[in-house]
Amino acid sequence: MIEFRNVNKTYSTGTEAVNNASFVINKGEFAFLVGSSGSGKSTIIKLILKEEEPTSGNIIINGKDTTFLKPARVPYLRRSMGVVFQDFRLLPDKTVYENVAFAMYIVKATPRHIRRQVPMVLSLVGLSGKAKMYPNELSGGEQQRVALARALVNNPSMLIADEPTGNLDPDTAWEIMSLLNEINLRGTTVVVATHAKDIVDKMNKRVIHLSKGKIVSDKKGGYDCEI
Amino acid sequence: MRFNILGYLIKEGFRNVFKNKKSTISSLTIMCATMLVFGIFFLIGENVNYIINTVEQAQGIEVFIETDATEAEIEELGTKIRAMDAVNKVEYVTKEQALNRLKDRLKDQAYVLEIYEENNILPTSYIVTLTDLSKTKEVQEEILTFDHVKRIESSDQTISTLLKIANGIRIGTGVFLLFLIVISVFIISNTIKLSVHSRRKEISIMKYVGATNSFIRWPFIIEGIIIGVVAALLSIIIIGLLYNLVAGQIMESSVVALINISLLSFSEMFNLIICVYMGLGIGVGVLGSAISMRKYLEV
Numbered sequence: 001m002i003e004f005r006n007v008n009k010t011y012s013t014g015t016e017a018v019n020n021a022s023f024v025i026n027k028g029e030f031a032f033l034v035g036s037s038g039s040g041k042s043t044i045i046k047l048i049l050k051e052e053e054p055t056s057g058n059i060i061i062n063g064k065d066t067t068f069l070k071p072a073r074v075p076y077l078r079r080s081m082g083v084v085f086q087d088f089r090l091l092p093d094k095t096v097y098e099n100v101a102f103a104m105y106i107v108k109a110t111p112r113h114i115r116r117q118v119p120m121v122l123s124l125v126g127l128s129g130k131a132k133m134y135p136n137e138l139s140g141g142e143q144q145r146v147a148l149a150r151a152l153v154n155n156p157s158m159l160i161a162d163e164p165t166g167n168l169d170p171d172t173a174w175e176i177m178s179l180l181n182e183i184n185l186r187g188t189t190v191v192v193a194t195h196a197k198d199i200v201d202k203m204n205k206r207v208i209h210l211s212k213g214k215i216v217s218d219k220k221g222g223y224d225c226e227i
Numbered sequence: 228m229r230f231n232i233l234g235y236l237i238k239e240g241f242r243n244v245f246k247n248k249k250s251t252i253s254s255l256t257i258m259c260a261t262m263l264v265f266g267i268f269f270l271i272g273e274n275v276n277y278i279i280n281t282v283e284q285a286q287g288i289e290v291f292i293e294t295d296a297t298e299a300e301i302e303e304l305g306t307k308i309r310a311m312d313a314v315n316k317v318e319y320v321t322k323e324q325a326l327n328r329l330k331d332r333l334k335d336q337a338y339v340l341e342i343y344e345e346n347n348i349l350p351t352s353y354i355v356t357l358t359d360l361s362k363t364k365e366v367q368e369e370i371l372t373f374d375h376v377k378r379i380e381s382s383d384q385t386i387s388t389l390l391k392i393a394n395g396i397r398i399g400t401g402v403f404l405l406f407l408i409v410i411s412v413f414i415i416s417n418t419i420k421l422s423v424h425s426r427r428k429e430i431s432i433m434k435y436v437g438a439t440n441s442f443i444r445w446p447f448i449i450e451g452i453i454i455g456v457v458a459a460l461l462s463i464i465i466i467g468l469l470y471n472l473v474a475g476q477i478m479e480s481s482v483v484a485l486i487n488i489s490l491l492s493f494s495e496m497f498n499l500i501i502c503v504y505m506g507l508g509i510g511v512g513v514l515g516s517a518i519s520m521r522k523y524l525e526v
């Protein structure tokens with residue numbers, strides 16, 4: 001469960017990226033975070049991950065207010081969710097396989113479990129044939145799928161994806177979205193930040209619409225529900 | 228920590244070592260150099276201690292007894308000396324033994340002793356060896372106050388000179404050890420800093436996917452340990468070869484043969500020096516990397 005209570009974020013540059021945002025995303029929900037470029041979608045995700053600190057307000061994850069979370073606990077907060085970053089954040093000198101396995105190493109998974117799980121998620125995102133390649137040998141869309149595989153590999157209870165279809169052709173984008181939907185149906189909370197209007201319209205899920213850091217609408221339906 | 232994690236972390240440590248070949252090699256070189264100089268001090272110190280021990284065992288203090296002392300009085304003197312704190316062993320030398328010792332010492336010229344054969348007026352004596360050579364002077368002074376002591380002979384001069392040398396070397400080694408530690412920690416921490424810097428993007432990514440600080444830190448600590456251990460191994464090989472060469476030369480020289488001392492062989496000191504070097508290498512590696520990691524972990 002993710003709850004924002006009157007959260008504000010003003011960057012040191014003076015940009016007001018999030019303005020008095022309040023919302024609750026319940027366990028098992030599927031929510032889109034939409035809005036034009038610069039509207040604050042990535043900032044909200046960074047706040048959830050404690051990559052950025054809110055200027056004011058409270059963020060509650062799984063019942064815990066993360067405002068006062070000790071630095072030593074932050075890694076455990078981050079492990080409780082799988083995250084697909086807008087800029088992928090893959091380790092450049094590790095192969096596709098190692099990048100995904102890495103997420104399992106840090107939670108101290110057994111070698112057997114790693115050997116079974118990694119090929120499984122790689123085939124889930126359609127990258128079985130590219131396990132031995134390095135990120136710079138992959139297309140943008142393929143890197144995005146590696147990032148998704150890494151986010152999924154530990155079966156997190158929450159999946160957060162920032163533009164997971166940004167670099168994909170419409171067909172592949174749709175495939176990835178169906179995959180996210182399937183994961184959601186298995187009980188995982190899914191939050192997706194995106195511009196992809198047609199997909200959002202087609203999925204008919206909850207849509208949180210941001211404009212200049214403010215939540216301007218929050219309801220089930222399409223991208224352009226009356227603002 | 229499970230084995231696979233350990234394996235992963237060690238692999239990453241080696242990866243760091245090879246990724247920054249240049250700085251790894253330069254810190255290895257400097258560490259080897261300081262370890263070698265330290266090792267030279269250390270080995271000389273070990274040898275001087277060894278020589279002192281040899282001298283100590285070979286030549287004790289010789290306490291000559293007045294010729295008019297009765298057997299009971301001689302016995303009593305022996306008991307008194309034995310009871311002293313710093314005394315290790317007390318050996319009685321009879322007139323006959325004293326004569327034989329003189330003969331041994333004079334070898335070819337032993338014929339001058341013929342007159343003693345009939346009328347042995349040589350004094351009897353106690354040969355006293357000490358547990359602690361630095362007490363030589365006090366022991367001598369105390370023995371001189373006892374009854375029936377004629378005079379005392381000892382290799383006082385040699386021993387005090389050796390002790391001074393040994394002390395000097397001990398201080399030198401200590402100072403150098405400190406110097407070695409400071410330099411090496413600085414060098415290793417610099418190397419690791421470069422390594423961390425070249426991986427700072429990776430480090431931040433690891434943190435974003437939930438790696439703990441200790442997980443991130445380990446490969447760098449292992450990198451430091453690897454450099455320390457390799458430097459220790461290289462140094463021990465080099466210093467071993469060097470020592471055998473130099474010690475061999477010294478042993479063959481006529482001076483050493485004359486004063487009848489020997490040096491330790493490298494194999495006798497191997498265990499000690501490998502422990503010292505390994506301890507240094509590992510300790511310095513851990514310390515150096517711990518210092519350099521501190522400020523890089525805040526993401």
Ligand SMILES: Nc1ncnc2c1ncn2[C@@H]1O[C@H](COP(=O)(O)OP(=O)(O)OP(=O)(O)O)[C@@H](O)[C@H]1O
Nearest residue numbers: 011012013015017036037038039040041042043044
């Ligand atoms: N680290 C930063 N420092 C200063 N300003 C920032 C920083 N990150 C983002 N911003 C600003 O905050 C605003 C919101 O940015 P954010 O990345 O959240 O937008 P977004 O909705 O994710 O956009 P996009 O769809 O292009 O990814 C923008 O005006 C951006 O310039």
Ligand SMILES: [Mg+2]
Nearest residue numbers: 041042086162
């Ligand atoms: Mg964004």
